[in-house]
Amino acid sequence: MTRPITFLMVTMLAALTLSGCNATKKEVTEDLNKPIVDEALQRVNQHHTEHGSLWNNSGSTMFTDPKAHQVGDLVMVLVQENASATRSLGTKQSRNSKHASSLAGMFGLEKSIVPNFDPALAMNTSNAKSFTGSGETTNSDSLIASVTAVVTEVFPNGNMKIIGRREVTINQQPQELTFSGIVRPSDISASNTIVSAQVAQAQVSYGSGGSLASVTGEGWLGKALDVVWPF
DSSP, rough: OOHHHHHHHHHHHHHHHHHHHHHHHHHHHHHHSSOOOOOHHHHHOOEEEEEOOOTTTTTTTTSSSSSSSSSSSSSEEEEEEEEEEEEEEEEEEEEEEEEEEEOOOOOOOOHHHOOOOOOOTEEEEEEEEEEEEEEEEEEEEEEEEEEEEEEEETTTTTTTEEEEEEEEEEETTEEEEEEEEEOOGGGSSSTEEEEEEGOOOEEEEEESSHHHHHHHOOOOHHHHHHHHOOO
16 A cells, blocks of 8 residues: 555656646746847837826827937937048157277286287277157048937936947948937937937947958958067
């Protein structure tokens, strides 16, 4: 009688263990497959209908201002960045030194050491060194593009933080433009656009990849030689 009870308890314990493992695996799988949704866009969907009303604040009417003013709204950023810099550097160094000395005697031992010793023996040395270097660099960059950004945060004073990203692939050459910054609602035009020069703490990043980037870049051996080459 004891053996069947023991077998039954072992069977039930094994079943509970397997079911627990199955539930854990399912939970982990669902968590990995869960889509990553931006927190800002997630808050947009959390609109509640006002009590006693059929409408909510997310609706648009003919009297609604089309300009971005809340989290999740979109705004067109006209990126117009022009940067130019010129730097020149000149260095000039010179050094002159001269040394003269004479040896009149060596405690009377000069004849025994050097039979042909000349008391008027003198040593004169001189050294002159000069270095002149100059360099000049000129950089000029221009970027004109447009990107649609989303409002991710609204500050207490009404200013908004926006983030935008745009990726275009042409002939298998990916090009990516990212933009972020803080805007004032009053700087946004009636057509819901804003110029990048009016954005505070603006961060603009533009880059391309593919074979074009690898061809125009310096190889790893050339970079290593630039580090160790002394000239």
